[in-house]
Amino acid sequence: MERSKRFDLLAKRDINKETYVEPWPEAGLIVADSPYDPPPSVKLEAGAVVEMDGVHRSDFDALDIFIATRALDLDVAEEAMALPSKDYARMLADINAPREDIGRLIAGCTPAKLTDIIRHLNVLEMMMGLAKMRIRRAPANQAHVTNWREHPALLAADAAEAALRGFAEVETTVRVARFAPFNALAILVGTQTGRGGVLTQCSVEESLGLRLAMKGLTSYAETLSVYGTEKTFVDGDDTPWSKAFLASAYASRGVKIRFTSGTGSEALMGRAEQKSMLYLEARCLLVVKGAGSQGVQNGSISCIALPEALPGGVRAVLAENLLASMLGLEVAAGNDALASHSSIRKTAKLMLQFIPGADFIFSGYSAIPKRDNLFGGGNFDAEDFDDYNVLQRDMQVDGGVRPITEAEALSIRRRGARAIQAVYRELGLPAISDEEIDAAAVAHGSDDMPRRDIVPDLEAADAFMAGDDDFVAVIRALQRSGFDDVADNILEMGRQRIAADYLQPSAIFDADFKVQSAINDANDYTGPGSGYRPEGARWAEMQAIPQAKSPEGFVDPHVGEPLSRLVELGPAAKGGQREVVLALGPAFGTALAKTIGGLDHEAVLQAILTGVAAEGMIARLVRVYHSSDCAAIGYVGARLSGSGIGIGLQSRGTAVIHQKDLAPLNNLELFPQSPSLTLATYESIGRNAARYAMSLPTVPVAVEIDNGARLRLIVKTALLHRRETDEVRPEKPPQELRFDWEPA
Amino acid sequence: MTESKRAYPLRDSHAERLETHTGRPLSEVTAEAIAAGELKGDDLRVHADTLRQQARIASEGGYPQLGANLLRAAELTDLPNDELLKIYELLRPERASYDDLIKLADYLEERYDARENAAFIRDAATTYRERGLLRR
Numbered sequence: 001m002e003r004s005k006r007f008d009l010l011a012k013r014d015i016n017k018e019t020y021v022e023p024w025p026e027a028g029l030i031v032a033d034s035p036y037d038p039p040p041s042v043k044l045e046a047g048a049v050v051e052m053d054g055v056h057r058s059d060f061d062a063l064d065i066f067i068a069t070r071a072l073d074l075d076v077a078e079e080a081m082a083l084p085s086k087d088y089a090r091m092l093a094d095i096n097a098p099r100e101d102i103g104r105l106i107a108g109c110t111p112a113k114l115t116d117i118i119r120h121l122n123v124l125e126m127m128m129g130l131a132k133m134r135i136r137r138a139p140a141n142q143a144h145v146t147n148w149r150e151h152p153a154l155l156a157a158d159a160a161e162a163a164l165r166g167f168a169e170v171e172t173t174v175r176v177a178r179f180a181p182f183n184a185l186a187i188l189v190g191t192q193t194g195r196g197g198v199l200t201q202c203s204v205e206e207s208l209g210l211r212l213a214m215k216g217l218t219s220y221a222e223t224l225s226v227y228g229t230e231k232t233f234v235d236g237d238d239t240p241w242s243k244a245f246l247a248s249a250y251a252s253r254g255v256k257i258r259f260t261s262g263t264g265s266e267a268l269m270g271r272a273e274q275k276s277m278l279y280l281e282a283r284c285l286l287v288v289k290g291a292g293s294q295g296v297q298n299g300s301i302s303c304i305a306l307p308e309a310l311p312g313g314v315r316a317v318l319a320e321n322l323l324a325s326m327l328g329l330e331v332a333a334g335n336d337a338l339a340s341h342s343s344i345r346k347t348a349k350l351m352l353q354f355i356p357g358a359d360f361i362f363s364g365y366s367a368i369p370k371r372d373n374l375f376g377g378g379n380f381d382a383e384d385f386d387d388y389n390v391l392q393r394d395m396q397v398d399g400g401v402r403p404i405t406e407a408e409a410l411s412i413r414r415r416g417a418r419a420i421q422a423v424y425r426e427l428g429l430p431a432i433s434d435e436e437i438d439a440a441a442v443a444h445g446s447d448d449m450p451r452r453d454i455v456p457d458l459e460a461a462d463a464f465m466a467g468d469d470d471f472v473a474v475i476r477a478l479q480r481s482g483f484d485d486v487a488d489n490i491l492e493m494g495r496q497r498i499a500a501d502y503l504q505p506s507a508i509f510d511a512d513f514k515v516q517s518a519i520n521d522a523n524d525y526t527g528p529g530s531g532y533r534p535e536g537a538r539w540a541e542m543q544a545i546p547q548a549k550s551p552e553g554f555v556d557p558h559v560g561e562p563l564s565r566l567v568e569l570g571p572a573a574k575g576g577q578r579e580v581v582l583a584l585g586p587a588f589g590t591a592l593a594k595t596i597g598g599l600d601h602e603a604v605l606q607a608i609l610t611g612v613a614a615e616g617m618i619a620r621l622v623r624v625y626h627s628s629d630c631a632a633i634g635y636v637g638a639r640l641s642g643s644g645i646g647i648g649l650q651s652r653g654t655a656v657i658h659q660k661d662l663a664p665l666n667n668l669e670l671f672p673q674s675p676s677l678t679l680a681t682y683e684s685i686g687r688n689a690a691r692y693a694m695s696l697p698t699v700p701v702a703v704e705i706d707n708g709a710r711l712r713l714i715v716k717t718a719l720l721h722r723r724e725t726d727e728v729r730p731e732k733p734p735q736e737l738r739f740d741w742e743p744a
Numbered sequence: 745m746t747e748s749k750r751a752y753p754l755r756d757s758h759a760e761r762l763e764t765h766t767g768r769p770l771s772e773v774t775a776e777a778i779a780a781g782e783l784k785g786d787d788l789r790v791h792a793d794t795l796r797q798q799a800r801i802a803s804e805g806g807y808p809q810l811g812a813n814l815l816r817a818a819e820l821t822d823l824p825n826d827e828l829l830k831i832y833e834l835l836r837p838e839r840a841s842y843d844d845l846i847k848l849a850d851y852l853e854e855r856y857d858a859r860e861n862a863a864f865i866r867d868a869a870t871t872y873r874e875r876g877l878l879r880r
Binding site for chain 1: 752753781812819835875
């Protein structure tokens with residue numbers, strides 16, 4: 001078959017490394033609106049639900065029973081179900097409909113009703129809904145910190161850096177489950193070195209996770225997974241009751257929890273029962289709410305590639321975030337697992353949570369290299385830190401992180417690594433050497449770390465888990481080794497466990513270690529002029545990326561000594577001879593001394609004059625004062641020129657060959673890409689001007705096309721032009737110049 | 745604003761009144777006391793009454809299910825770690841008979857006055873029996 005070169009290229013693009021599949025409702029491969037999704041309904045008798053979403057009480061499965069008895073607000077259920085879904089959809093997109101009013105009725109909606117509401121919303125309307133329904137006022141972010149070596153010093157260093165970057169939560173996990181206590185410990189010590197109050201967790205099997213929390217090594221747990229069908233739930237070795245009990249058990253130890261759900265898991269486990277992913281997610285979310293979890297991690301999480309393979313998948317993921325917010329749950333909105341090979345696609349998807357804001361925009365921004373990510377690869381990684389900071393700065397959208405300098409990073413990483421080294425020493429764990437500290441301070445990932453003998457580490461981890469040492473021993477170890485500030489931060493986390501304020505919905509600790517939750521920082525968005533927006537110190541911090549330079553810095557390299565060989569003689573007159581007039585901008589060779597490409601003005605003049613002379617013509621120099629515009633300068637030159645040919649030359653190097661009978665903004669040749677112009681080009685410009693003056697056939701000067709130049713140099717272009725414009729004297733006529741130069 | 749909401753966060757408003765699980769005032773939870781070896785992990789645990797206060801804040805703040813969870817949690821503060829882990833294990837699918845669960849509920853009620861948890865587990869027992877989630 002004939003092959004299109006364009007299609008051949010397209011086939012190799014990142015976007016075509018993905019898998020796309022057509023919907024298949026019978027297998028649960030449909031993101032929303034499966035023909036098998038039930039119609040919304042609720043019937044009450046004697047204060048109990050006897051029918052929900054078309055299913056009679058006698059046919060309820062365990063999830064139906066749990067939802068009907070523990071999640072639904074039966075006081076409003078009939079009123080809520082009677083209101084048309086479209087009315088809810090319109091309220092969600094309407095700034096005049098307060099969050100509380102919507103929430104009151106949503107509390108009585110069944111899973112099918114919730115799904116039906118989404119049917120009426122496009123992504124823009126859902127983003128409006130999320131901005132309003134998110135329960136905490138200010139958005140925040142969570143980081144993932146892991147490494148394949150499971151190196152304690154690297155974990156602590158990366159956790160410290162993540163804390164300094166502003167992440168409110170840091171999650172780790174294990175490659176080898178026995179490492180759990182040590183990984184949790186490293187993250188705890190690292191984060192509390194970077195910033196007191198960062199919440200930490202270690203994602204492991206449920207009972208092990210609870211034991212880590214009981215030891216005080218973690219302050220929250222997130223991976224309490226729930227599923228949308230009874231069979232999947234049981235395959236996951238839990239029931240809504242066991243999960244709810246686990247939630248209470250964590251809370252009894254003063255530990256924050258959120259559940260995990262997300263579209264696609266049921267289809268992946270082969271038990272979707274022909275239902276759409278979104279309908280099953282609505283069931284999950286009502287189980288989450290009924291269990292009394294303050295929040296949920298959803299947004300497809302590790303199954304993200306499955307909805308993304310289907311039409312409408314990214315919309316459905318936003319829909320599940322929105323549904324959770326509507327139900328009054330804290331939302332950690334996904335964006336964690338690798339969702340796409342394509343930077344365009346992954347960033348576009350992110351915008352659906354980034355712009356409206358979520359309680360946690362990522363349920364794990366990979367604050368480490370992709371290769372070190374033990375959660376299945378990050379969708380955004382440490383390599384994307386600068387990109388992400390720039391996105392915040394571009395849109396004045398708070399993405400929950402802040403830019404830091406290299407020096408700050410090196411310093412906090414070293415301190416985090418030193419702190420875990422001290423804890424290991426004091427607790428008699430296998431020593432961390434100074435060489436490992438040095439490596440962790442500067443490391444990007446595991447590949448930069450020396451090998452550690454993991455056998456003694458694992459034995460020590462087993463003993464630590466079995467022994468009595470807990471976070472109190474860690475605090476004491478830090479105190480004994482001079483890390484009192486880190487010790488104080490972990491101790492304050494302990495006091496916060498006693499106060500338990502951070503068990504309230506969507507709680508985080510701010511930079512002052514003060515709790516911020518939906519109780520004391522409730523979202524109050526009701527349209528423009530309301531709600532959270534980054535301002536003042538926070539906006540200043542977001543702007544201050546280390547890459548941003550002061551404007552003066554752009555112009556300074558182009559300032560130099562005024563050209564002593566360029567002398568102004570007096571007002572210029574029209575010439576009568578066969579000449580070319582070279583008209584200079586007002587700052588040329590005076591206020592500015594170099595072009596944008598770094599060429600000395602003197603050398604540029606010599607090159608042009610050499611070109612003119614090479615064709616046997618004379619060049620006369622004038623300076624234009626009344627304008628800094630290239631076409632205007634060139635036009636003045638042409639009008640003063642005896643031949644009617646003039647060259648206009650701005651200080652930044654932009655040039656034009658003009659002819660007196662052309663319209664002012666027309667030209668014979670224009671050279672707008674001044675950064676690409678070389679002395680040879682300027683000499684050719686001089687030659688061509690001379691040839692035009694002699695009416696000889698002339699081939700336009702070839703110039704390299706560099707479409708990136710404008711992107712790189714537009715700030716400099718603007719500032720150099722502004723400097724030239726400063727020299728404009730509107731009333732002053734063009735002046736004759738003498739340039740003390742002889743052709744070589 | 746409700747009275748409970750005004751009290752939030754308790755860390756600020758009730759710092760003088762908060763007690764640890766072991767009955768120590770929060771003010772005694774200091775770096776010095778830790779350094780002197782006077783505090784153990786249990787001294788940095790939440791007291792049942794504090795969780796009940798948080799339960800009220802949640803319920804009155806519009807989060808009644810969270811409030812109910814925190815009430816169950818308050819009852820569980822007195823249970824040792826390994827008992828919590830055992831109960832969780834029993835509640836997983838096909839681990840317990842109906843009688844096991846009812847006995848567990850009675851035990852929690854009698855031993856710990858854990859009425860909310862007892863009712864919760866009895867509810868689980870009924871559903872597990874209906875849905876075939878009991879031990880086979």
